[in-house]
Structures are given as C-alpha cells and as structure tokens.
Amino acid sequence: MTEARRPFATSAVAAPLRPGWLRRATAGVRRQPAAWFLARRFAWSLVVLFVLATITFVLARIVPADPAAFLAGQNASQAAITSIRHEYGLDKPLDIQYINYMSGLLRGNLGISIRTRDPVASDMASYLPATLELLFASFFVYVTASLLLGITTAYHARGPFGVVVKLLTMAGTALPVFWIGAVLQLVFFYRLGWFPLGGRLGELATPPPQVTGFYTIDSILAGQWSTFVDAVAHLVLPSAAIVLSLLAVGMRQTQAAVMQELGRHYVRTARGKGMSEPRIALKHVLRNALNPILTVTGVQFGYMVSWVILVEVVFNWPGIGLYAYQSFQVFDYAPIIAVTLIATVVFLAVNLLTDIAYAVLDPRVRRG
Amino acid sequence: MAEPRGFLADLTRLPRLAQRAQARLPTSPLTWVGLLVLVFLLLLTIDPALFAIGSPIRLDIVNRLQPPSLAHPFGTDEGGRDIYSRVVWGTRNSLGVAFIVVLSGAAFGVLYGLVSGMVGGFVDEILMRLVDIFLAFPAFILAIVIAAVRGPGLGSVAIGLAIVWWPGYARLVRGKVLAIRNLMHVESARALGVSPMRLAMRHILPFVWPDVNVRMTTDVGYALVAVTALSFLGLGAQSPTPEWGLLIKDSFSYFDSAWWYMTFPGLAVMATTMAFSLVGDAIGKEPD
Amino acid sequence: MSATASSPVRSDAAIEVVLQVDDLVVGLPLGRGHVARAVNALSFSLGKGEIFAIVGESGAGKSLAALSILRLVPPQARLSGRIWFHGQDLLAISPAELRAVRGNAISMIYQDPMTALNPVWTIGEQINETVRLHQQIGRKAAADRTLEVLALARLPNPRQVARSYPHQLSGGMLQRALIALALSCGPEILIADEPTTALDVTVQAQILAVLLGLRDTLGLSIILITHDMGVVARSADRVLVMYAGRAVESGSVLDVLPQPLHPYTDALLRSVDLTGPRGQLAAIPGAPPPLGAAPAACAFHPRCSYVQAKCMQAEPKLRAVADRRSVRCDFPLQQVSADE
Numbered sequence: 001m002t003e004a005r006r007p008f009a010t011s012a013v014a015a016p017l018r019p020g021w022l023r024r025a026t027a028g029v030r031r032q033p034a035a036w037f038l039a040r041r042f043a044w045s046l047v048v049l050f051v052l053a054t055i056t057f058v059l060a061r062i063v064p065a066d067p068a069a070f071l072a073g074q075n076a077s078q079a080a081i082t083s084i085r086h087e088y089g090l091d092k093p094l095d096i097q098y099i100n101y102m103s104g105l106l107r108g109n110l111g112i113s114i115r116t117r118d119p120v121a122s123d124m125a126s127y128l129p130a131t132l133e134l135l136f137a138s139f140f141v142y143v144t145a146s147l148l149l150g151i152t153t154a155y156h157a158r159g160p161f162g163v164v165v166k167l168l169t170m171a172g173t174a175l176p177v178f179w180i181g182a183v184l185q186l187v188f189f190y191r192l193g194w195f196p197l198g199g200r201l202g203e204l205a206t207p208p209p210q211v212t213g214f215y216t217i218d219s220i221l222a223g224q225w226s227t228f229v230d231a232v233a234h235l236v237l238p239s240a241a242i243v244l245s246l247l248a249v250g251m252r253q254t255q256a257a258v259m260q261e262l263g264r265h266y267v268r269t270a271r272g273k274g275m276s277e278p279r280i281a282l283k284h285v286l287r288n289a290l291n292p293i294l295t296v297t298g299v300q301f302g303y304m305v306s307w308v309i310l311v312e313v314v315f316n317w318p319g320i321g322l323y324a325y326q327s328f329q330v331f332d333y334a335p336i337i338a339v340t341l342i343a344t345v346v347f348l349a350v351n352l353l354t355d356i357a358y359a360v361l362d363p364r365v366r367r368g
Numbered sequence: 369m370a371e372p373r374g375f376l377a378d379l380t381r382l383p384r385l386a387q388r389a390q391a392r393l394p395t396s397p398l399t400w401v402g403l404l405v406l407v408f409l410l411l412l413t414i415d416p417a418l419f420a421i422g423s424p425i426r427l428d429i430v431n432r433l434q435p436p437s438l439a440h441p442f443g444t445d446e447g448g449r450d451i452y453s454r455v456v457w458g459t460r461n462s463l464g465v466a467f468i469v470v471l472s473g474a475a476f477g478v479l480y481g482l483v484s485g486m487v488g489g490f491v492d493e494i495l496m497r498l499v500d501i502f503l504a505f506p507a508f509i510l511a512i513v514i515a516a517v518r519g520p521g522l523g524s525v526a527i528g529l530a531i532v533w534w535p536g537y538a539r540l541v542r543g544k545v546l547a548i549r550n551l552m553h554v555e556s557a558r559a560l561g562v563s564p565m566r567l568a569m570r571h572i573l574p575f576v577w578p579d580v581n582v583r584m585t586t587d588v589g590y591a592l593v594a595v596t597a598l599s600f601l602g603l604g605a606q607s608p609t610p611e612w613g614l615l616i617k618d619s620f621s622y623f624d625s626a627w628w629y630m631t632f633p634g635l636a637v638m639a640t641t642m643a644f645s646l647v648g649d650a651i652g653k654e655p656d
Numbered sequence: 657m658s659a660t661a662s663s664p665v666r667s668d669a670a671i672e673v674v675l676q677v678d679d680l681v682v683g684l685p686l687g688r689g690h691v692a693r694a695v696n697a698l699s700f701s702l703g704k705g706e707i708f709a710i711v712g713e714s715g716a717g718k719s720l721a722a723l724s725i726l727r728l729v730p731p732q733a734r735l736s737g738r739i740w741f742h743g744q745d746l747l748a749i750s751p752a753e754l755r756a757v758r759g760n761a762i763s764m765i766y767q768d769p770m771t772a773l774n775p776v777w778t779i780g781e782q783i784n785e786t787v788r789l790h791q792q793i794g795r796k797a798a799a800d801r802t803l804e805v806l807a808l809a810r811l812p813n814p815r816q817v818a819r820s821y822p823h824q825l826s827g828g829m830l831q832r833a834l835i836a837l838a839l840s841c842g843p844e845i846l847i848a849d850e851p852t853t854a855l856d857v858t859v860q861a862q863i864l865a866v867l868l869g870l871r872d873t874l875g876l877s878i879i880l881i882t883h884d885m886g887v888v889a890r891s892a893d894r895v896l897v898m899y900a901g902r903a904v905e906s907g908s909v910l911d912v913l914p915q916p917l918h919p920y921t922d923a924l925l926r927s928v929d930l931t932g933p934r935g936q937l938a939a940i941p942g943a944p945p946p947l948g949a950a951p952a953a954c955a956f957h958p959r960c961s962y963v964q965a966k967c968m969q970a971e972p973k974l975r976a977v978a979d980r981r982s983v984r985c986d987f988p989l990q991q992v993s994a995d996e
Contacts, residue, residue: 048504059517070517174641176593178600179616179634182623190624265771272728272766273759273786273837287776306508310597314620328516329602340513343506351504361776 150254
C-alpha cells in the first residue's frame with residue numbers, strides 16, 4: 001500500500017495483442033502510452049462490472065433456497081410468491097434467467113422494491129445525490145486534513161504535536177465509524193447543541209430547487225444562503241465521522257511521502273535559492289509526494305464508499321445506504337444488490353480518475 | 369549444510385532460540401501494553417468465565433439503565449442486564465469471529481497465492497486477474513450482501529467477511545513468491561529435483577511468513593470492526609446474544625441518557641484494535 | 657593566512673575581500689554525546705573576481721564547509737565560527753535575512769545536477785521562480801531574465817531548455833541550467849560544490865570554461881570545491897588543501913602547484929600526474945582518519961612518506977610562510993622563510 005505506483009508499467013498480457021484486427025484497430029491509441037493505459041483500465045472496469053453483476057445474479061437467484069420467496073420478502077403469502085416467481089421468470093431455466101437478468105441490468109432494470117413498491121432504479125436515482133454529496137464532502141475534508149496534518153507532522157514528527165496527532169488518529173481508525181458518529185452526536189448535539197442530529201436539512205426547511213441534487217450547490221445556485229448554511233451544518237458531523245475513522249492512514253502516508261521528499265536534493269537547491277520552508281513544502285515537495293499519496297487515497301475512498309451506509313444509518317441521512325438498510329431490515333433484498341453495483345461503479349470511476357491524475361501530475365509519466 | 373537431526377540436536381538449538389527470542393522482545397513500553405492487552409483478550413476469548421462476574425443475559429428490569437457501580441462496573445442496559453458481563457461474554461462473539469475470519473481468509477489466501485506464484489505463467493495470470501476483480505469491489509458492501517442473502521447470524525458474517533478477506537493475502541503472498549522464486553537457492557533446489565511441496569514448505573514459506581504474520585495481526589483488529597459493523601446493521605448476532613456491535617446498536621436508543629451503555633463496548637473495540645495494531649507494527653519492525 | 661581571526665574584513669593592498677571565513681567549525685553528532693568536527697577551525701578569505709579552490713579527498717569536509725556558508729548543512733550539524741559578508745556574520749543573521757542572501761547575493765551549484773532540480777517543473781519555471789523571489793519584476797521581465805542567464809551559461813538553445821523538464825536534459829546541460837539558476841539574481845559569489853564530479857571529462861572542461869568565462873565577464877567570485885587537482889590547475893587562482901577537516905596548505909596556485917609544501921598536497925599532485933592515456937589514478941595508500949578519531953598528532957602522519965617522530969606527538973599548527981601562503985606541517989617540503 002505504501003509503494004508508489006508505476007501507472008504505465010505494462011504487464012506481459014499487454015504485449016502481443018491478439019487478434020490481428022484488434023491490434024490494427026488500436027494501433028493509433030497504443031502509440032500514446034497514457035491514452036492506451038486509460039483505455040485498458042476502462043475496459044478492465046467493464047470486465048469487473050460484468051463479473052460483479054454475475055456474482056449478484058448468483059447471490060440473488062442461486063444461493064437462496066427459494067429465490068421467489070427470497071424476493072417476495074418474509075411475510076409474503078403463497079399467492080404473492082407464486083406471482084413473483086412468474087413475474088421475474090424464476091421458473092425458467094437458469095441460463096435464460098441469466099440472460100434476462102443481465103439484459104435487464106443493461107436496460108437499467110434493477111428490480112422492484114417490495115417495501116416502496118417502486119422500481120429500485122428510480123428509488124436509487126432519488127437517493128443517490130445525497131450519498132454522493134456526503135461522499136464528496138467527506139473526501140474533500142479528508143484530503144485536506146491528511147495533507148495538512150501529514151506535512152506538519154513530517155516536520156514535527158518527534159515533538160508533542162506529532163505524538164498527539166498520531167495517537168488520536170490511531171484511535172480514530174480503531175473505532176467503528178458508527179460509534180464515532182454517535183459520540184459526535186452526543187457531544188456536539190446533545191451536550192453542546194452546535195450541530196444538528198441528522199438528516200440533510202432542518203425539520204421545517206424545504207430543499208432548494210433541484211439542479212444537481214446536491215443541496216449545497218443547488219442552494220447557492222438559487223441564492224438561498226440560509227439553506228446553504230443549513231445544508232453545510234448538516235454535513236459536518238457525518239463527514240467528520242468518516243474522516244476521523246480514516247484519517248490515520250492518509251496522514252501517515254502523507255507524512256512518510258513528505259519526509260522522503262524532504263531528503264531529496266532539489267529541496268536543498270530550493271533552500272539555496274532563498275525559498276522559505278512553507279513555500280517549499282507546498283510548492284515543491286507536495287507535488288512530488290502526491291504519487292504515493294494518491295495510491296492510498298484511492299484505497300481509502302473505497303472504504304469510504306463501503307462505510308457510508310453505516311454513517312447514513314446513524315445520521316438518518318437519506319442516501320442509497322439508508323435506503324438499502326431500510327430495505328434489508330424487512331427482507332427486501334433487491335436494493336442492497338443494486339447498491340452494491342452502484343457502489344462498485346463509483347469506486348471504479350474514482351480509481352480511473354486517480355490514474356488520470358497520475359498522468360497529469362507527473363510529466364515523466366506522460367511521456368511514457 | 370547438513371543440520372543435526374533428532375531430539376538431542378533440537379535440545380542444543382534451544383539456547384540459541386532462547387537468545388533470539390529475547391532479542392525479539394519489544395522495547396517500547398507502548399508495545400508492552402499492547403502485548404499485555406492482547407494476552408488478556410486471548411484469555412477472555414478462550415474462557416470468558418475467567419473474568420466474568422455474572423450472567424450476561426439475566427434480566428433484571430428493576431435495575432434497568434443503572435450507571436456504573438460496584439455491582440455493575442459498566443452499568444446495566446435496558447433489560448437490567450449487566451453490561452460488563454455482556455462485554456466479557458461478547459468477546460467470543462466479536463473477537464472470536466474476527467479470529468475465524470482472519471484465519472480462514474489468510475489460510476485460503478496464502479494457499480492461493482502460493483499456488484499461483486509457484487505455478488506461474490498463464491495460470492498465474494488468470495488467478496491474479498480473479499484476485500484483482502475481487503479487490504475491485506467495495507469489500508464491506510459485498511460482505512453485507514453475502515450476509516444478507518444467507519440470512520442474519522454470526523455464521524453469515526464470518527463467511528461473508530472471510531470471502532472478502534482472502535484476496536489481499538493471495539496478492540501479498542504471490543508477490544513474495546515471485547520475488548523469491550528467482551533466487552539462486554530455490555532454482556538450484558528445483559534442479560536437484562526437490563518436490564514442489566517440499567520446496568514450498570522449507571524454502572518459500574519461511575520467506576513469506578513474516579509479512580503474512582504481521583498482516584494477520586493487524587487484520588484481526590480491522591476484522592473485529594467489520595464484525596461489529598455487520599452486527600450493528602442487524603446482520604450478525606441477534607438479541608440477546610452479547611456482541612459488541614449489537615450492544616452499540618442497542619445503546620443508540622439511550623445514548624443521551626445512559627452514556628455508559630455505548631461507551632464501554634466502544635472502548636472495548638478500540639482497545640482491542642489498537643492492541644493488535646501496536647503488536648502487529650512491532651512485529652513488522654523486527655529485522656528478519 | 658593565520659589561523660586566528662583579527663578583523664572582520666582583511667584588506668590587502670590590491671585585493672578586495674568579499675567573503676571572510678573565520679574559524680569555521682562544523683560538528684556532527686555521533687551519538688551518545690560525542691560530536692565530531694567534520695570541519696575544524698577553517699579560515700580563508702575570498703577575493704573579488706577570484707576563483708578559490710578548496711581541494712581534498714572525499715570526507716575531508718570541503719563540501720560541508722561550502723554548504724556552511726549558506727547554512728545548508730543537514731539539520732543535525734552544528735555550526736560555529738564567523739563568516740563575514742558585507743559586514744554581517746552569515747552564521748549569526750536571522751533566517752529571514754539569510755533567505756534574502758541565498759540565491760541572491762550568494763548562489764550555489766551542486767554536485768549532482770540530475771537530482772538537484774525538481775522533476776515536475778520545467779527549467780524555465782524554476783529559474784523564473786528564483787528571479788521573482790528576490791526581485792519585484794513582472795512575469796515578462798522575469799522570463800526575459802531567465803533566457804538571458806541561460807544564454808550566459810552558454811546553453812545553445814535557451815528557449816528550448818527553458819521549456820524542458822530536467823529528465824529531458826543531459827548532465828552537462830543540467831549543470832549549465834543550474835549555473836543559470838545561480839546567476840539569475842546577479843550574485844557576487846558563486847559556490848560550486850564539485851560541479852564536475854558527476855560529469856564526464858569532456859563535459860567537465862566545458863563547465864569549467866563557463867565558470868571561467870563568468871569570472872571574466874561578470875567579475876564573479878567563485879569558490880570551487882573539488883577533489884581533482886587537475887581542475888585546480890586549470891581553473892583556480894588560489895587553492896586551499898583540506899585534510900580531515902583542517903586546512904593543511906593554502907596559497908596561490910602558481911606557488912603551490914609547482915612547489916607544494918605539504919606532503920599531502922604533493923601526493924595529490926602526483927596522483928594527477930600519473931594519469932596517462934591508459935594510466936590509473938595513483939591512489940594515495942591508506943585512508944583518511946574516520947570522523948571523530950582525534951589523534952594528538954598530525955592527522956596525515958600514517959600516510960606520509962616523510963613522517964618523523966615529532967609528527968606523531970603533536971598536531972602541527974598552521975603557519976604563514978609567505979605573503980598569503982601557509983602550511984600546517986612541521987617538516988614542509990621546502991624550507992621557505994617562516995614568519996611567525
């Protein structure tokens with residue numbers, strides 16, 4: 001996890017590309033190492049999604065003893081089960097089921113939620129922006145905090161500041177994120193009253209006109225400043241919970257990367273030019289240290305995506321995590337399967353963006 | 369280099385082993401604390417009765433939601449049950465399951481990685497692609513799905529987590545196997561006709577083991593957090609089984625009035641995870 | 657030059673001194689409280705427009721001495737002594753004042769040009785940055801200045817170089833880019849720490865030519881650190897020979913090289929002479945004393961061909977033997993009239 005990536009290192013499989021027509025067709029792209037690499041990664045992501053969809057098929061149709069009963073929910077009547085069986089084509093042979101399932105997925109059919117009686121896909125569409133807003137807010141805070149703390153502790157590793165930060169962040173990683181969330185609520189809502197308990201907006205507030213689905217952005221676009229403040233206030237505690245539980249790794253990685261860069265000769269040259277330490281740290285060192293930091297950040301985002309469901313439950317945040325949770329509490333399983341797919345898509349997209357970031361940041365890599 | 373064999377020979381090796389063991393004792397006080405906590409937890413997992421003071425499931429409605437006292441060091445819950453006992457007896461359900469997850473995940477992963485690395489070639493490529501696919505999913509969510517489909521319970525949790533845990537070990541081990549495969553003594557052993565099994569056991573495994581060991585130790589902590597998270601979501605232990613994640617979940621309804629209910633199970637998780645991390649880091653820093 | 661400091665600025669009749677180093681000591685902690693003197697009470701002065709070489713084997717302390725001037729030594733090193741520049745002691749001024757001097761009035765170039773520059777930025781961006789750090793000028797003016805100094809450093813295609821990244825240039829070109837960087841704010845003094853060591857012989861000559869040219873056209877004063885007497889012979893005006901952290905001989909190149917006084921200087925010169933088309937550098941047998949070993953004797957005596965009993969008993973003092981010439985030896989190779 002601590003190795004810097006060599007993003008364009010080609011593996012053996014990439015060498016002779018078969019069949020011939022594929023080789024000729026992709027000749028142009030392959031000459032550009034950066035573009036070719038990204039194309040390969042994209043194709044790879046599609047493969048992963050395909051495998052995941054297959055796995056969900058296995059889990060939904062093959063693993064349960066009676067898939068129809070499984071889909072119909074705990075308290076379904078025999079008649080309901082039979083109708084589900086017919087509706088979903090569960091009486092057909094498995095290979096036909098598989099094809100139907102996959103083609104359904106491609107069309108955006110993620111099943112029907114027993115609980116809401118709506119297509120899962122439309123439910124997800126309405127809940128997804130909330131989750132994304134929380135994820136991006138948390139990610140932004142996480143990156144900023146990791147970088148700042150990492151750089152500062154790189155300079156003051158042995159001092160009291162460094163030790164305290166290290167212990168606090170270690171404790172953060174050792175605690176379940178839902179516990180941290182609850183403690184934050186206890187302290188900042190019940191005892192101090194500084195931040196709200198949960199939800200995206202106050203009880204009586206109305207959401208801003210929908211443009212992106214992000215209350216923060218939409219309220220700015222509509223000029224509703226009080227709504228904006230309200231939305232941000234509601235974001236604080238949930239993202240703080242996520243950040244606290246992940247900060248240790250990000251900070252430690254930044255610290256290690258920065259310390260390594262500080263020993264390099266170009267830092268001495270920069271000092272010899274008369275640059276001040278803070279400027280050197282931010283302008284020179286950080287750019288070079290970003291490579292290993294990026295690698296870890298991608299992994300951390302994966303954790304974030306996984307754990308957001310816990311945070312949504314604690315803070316009653318109306319995102320796809322809470323939606324899935326409320327569903328499988330009543331044995332309605334289609335939503336959780338859909339959430340898995342969506343979460344994987346988000347995760348893969350972020351990894352792809354990370355690869356693009358490598359190419360942008362390091363000119364050595366761009367030329368191949 | 370012929371090594372002396374037999375029982376007497378093993379005896380003569382003891383002083384050297386003891387010396388090496390002593391050199392490996394932790395130096396930092398923090399690591400000692402971690403080690404002590406670890407030993408304590410292991411004892412607790414094996415036999416909770418050692419430290420228990422009563423029943424974890426005995427109801428006593430009259431004394432519900434009492435703050436910590438001599439009789440109830442961690443207070444009582446909404447049913448009047450002693451939280452201390454529930455935490456103590458819950459160790460097995462939380463930490464024990466975490467152990468099982470890491471052990472089984474590591475066992476399968478190491479085997480997979482060994483085979484993949486030793487066979488090499490196209491098979492290795494395919495096997496590793498599979499691992500890459502697994503690692504491309506958000507692991508925790510996949511564990512949720514698996515547990516949900518199997519039906520709630522600690523067994524489902526164990527299986528679900530083990531399934532998402534093994535790929536990390538496979539990749540780790542396979543990397544190390546590739547690194548050592550090309551070293552001289554492995555090649556020459558091969559040339560001498562040493563069987564693959566023996567090759568694996570005597571030459572490759574010792575090389576691979578330290579990294580796996582470190583990772584397993586720190587992983588126990590993270591597996592524990594995952595187990596509690598799944599129970600928190602209702603997919604793991606079911607009431608009234610004592611389990612730390614479940615305790616935290618139950619405490620939520622009362623957390624502003626009964627702070628002790630939530631605090632102690634949380635601290636238990638934290639202490640456990642930190643202890644394993646500290647010891648794992650200490651093992652990792654040892655020169656091999 | 658005597659080993660004791662008197663006044664901050666030494667004024668000789670014809671020579672204006674731009675930098676005066678008095679009793680510079682660089683201490684390196686060895687653990688458990690021991691501090692070794694990697695540079696041991698070094699003193700010298702740099703004249704205007706002069707190329708002053710400090711020569712010695714690796715580990716002699718010459719790089720540390722050079723780095724000390726701008727306080728670029730590693731954080732664990734302890735500096736003491738005085739370094740006078742324009743009436744100020746560089747070792748005593750505040751970090752902010754020091755930053756105003758670095759890259760501005762005094763610049764430095766380093767041993768390994770391949771790693772001395774930030775790999776993610778172009779040459780031009782890095783020189784621009786220096787210019788705008790010390791001078792309040794606009795971007796266009798800074799860009800022009802960048803091209804100007806790149807040309808001064810004799811780079812054939814300044815515009816192209818300015819747009820390039822470090823990994824795209826050869827060692828020789830990089831070193832010239834570093835020189836350009838050092839020149840960007842019009843310094844009075846350039847410290848060159850083994851600028852040719854990492855480069856091959858043909859490129860070496862080019863770099864030295866650049867440095868000489870800068871001295872001639874700009875009146876730049878240069879401190880040149882090297883382990884190669886050949887470089888000293890070709891480029892320097894005055895030389896100081898260091899051994900085990902101490903100055904053992906110094907004087908004008910025209911005096912020292914033909915007639916070295918210290919056996920070590922003599923040995924160094926021989927090691928260059930024997931380099932023929934197929935010849936090996938004749939190494940001086942033995943090795944310098946390890947850091948921290950402090951014999952109460954001449955540090956060089958184990959390897960000295962002319963060693964005598966007294967050499968093993970007491971460390972010789974640095975003695976001035978002529979006008980601006982001194983040697984640290986009780987039995988110098990020539991008996992020149994000593995004035996104490």
